[in-house]
Amino acid sequence: MNLSLATPSLTASVRPQGGELVSLKTASGTEYIWQGDPAFWSGQNPILFPIVGSLKDGKTDIGGRTFAMGRHGFARQSEFTPVDQGGDFAVLELRESPETLDQFPFPFVLQVRHQLLANGFSTTFAVENPGQAPLPFCIGAHTAIRCPLFPGERFEDYELLFDQPEDGDTLLLTPQGLLRGGGREPMLHGGTVTLDYQTFQRLDTLIFQGLRSHRVSLRHKTAGHGVSLDFQGFPMIAFWTKPGAPFLCMEPWHGCAAYTGETGRFQDKPHVLTLAPDEWKELSFTFTLLNA
Numbered sequence: 001m002n003l004s005l006a007t008p009s010l011t012a013s014v015r016p017q018g019g020e021l022v023s024l025k026t027a028s029g030t031e032y033i034w035q036g037d038p039a040f041w042s043g044q045n046p047i048l049f050p051i052v053g054s055l056k057d058g059k060t061d062i063g064g065r066t067f068a069m070g071r072h073g074f075a076r077q078s079e080f081t082p083v084d085q086g087g088d089f090a091v092l093e094l095r096e097s098p099e100t101l102d103q104f105p106f107p108f109v110l111q112v113r114h115q116l117l118a119n120g121f122s123t124t125f126a127v128e129n130p131g132q133a134p135l136p137f138c139i140g141a142h143t144a145i146r147c148p149l150f151p152g153e154r155f156e157d158y159e160l161l162f163d164q165p166e167d168g169d170t171l172l173l174t175p176q177g178l179l180r181g182g183g184r185e186p187m188l189h190g191g192t193v194t195l196d197y198q199t200f201q202r203l204d205t206l207i208f209q210g211l212r213s214h215r216v217s218l219r220h221k222t223a224g225h226g227v228s229l230d231f232q233g234f235p236m237i238a239f240w241t242k243p244g245a246p247f248l249c250m251e252p253w254h255g256c257a258a259y260t261g262e263t264g265r266f267q268d269k270p271h272v273l274t275l276a277p278d279e280w281k282e283l284s285f286t287f288t289l290l291n292a
Helices: 197-203
Strands: 003-006 010-015 020-026 059-062 065-068 081-086 089-095 109-117 120-128 135-137 139-141 143-146 158-162 168-173 179-188 192-194 205-209 215-220 226-230 236-240 247-254 273-275 280-290
Touching: 003 089, 003 109, 010 109, 010 120, 020 120, 109 280, 120 139, 120 273, 143 226, 168 197, 168 205, 179 192, 179 205, 197 205, 215 247, 226 247, 247 280, 273 280
Parallel strands: none
Antiparallel strands: 003 010, 010 020, 059 065, 081 089, 089 109, 109 120, 120 280, 135 273, 139 247, 143 247, 158 192, 158 215, 168 179, 205 236, 215 226, 226 280, 236 247
């Protein structure tokens, strides 16, 4: 059963399967989270853990042993346990199980807190290492925002606007979903990315790292409505959709798909985090509604 959250201005729904916030509605009834449609993509807001993206040949080396894991890890298919809830927040938890240990041989505690705010929501990941050995992991979000938001609008009516007027290149993926070493293409110009389905059909995903910006807005070019995402603390930010699909995924990442030339060792993955025994780490991102 989904958990219901509410403030005077917003309502939200959190699903224990995957630990996801799967609905965010204003008092006037506007839904901001993509509601999933297998014709395009049945996902909504999956948590990416303990990997982001794909492994090389679907496998990784951990301590000299080979482990197989699907794209974006197992958290998104796992049942989280609600451990705390108030009127405007919910905390859910995932721990290791025989199924996860077959793919990722570490004990862990992953807590996710979804918190409604006055005009949006925040999600906080807290990862703890209860084991005796170092715990390496990657983590990210894959939040699908409805785009366009209102009837009569087009996807191309929206743009991405970063908080710094910077230029940047997108990293490039192979057809197998791996990052091409040295592959880049200019995509961010003066802090703005123009949106069109042809770009995503050609490149699949826009992936930026090393930006000065910590906030990006998905906004209607003339009306100004949409959302802004504060991704401070995440070294990468990605965007994905499918041609014709009425959503855009806004994805803060601490980790990424394997590079074509990488070693395959988990601890060598870019942006991997490692916790010592009994250590824990928090990462948060915040979505704010614009002109709602």
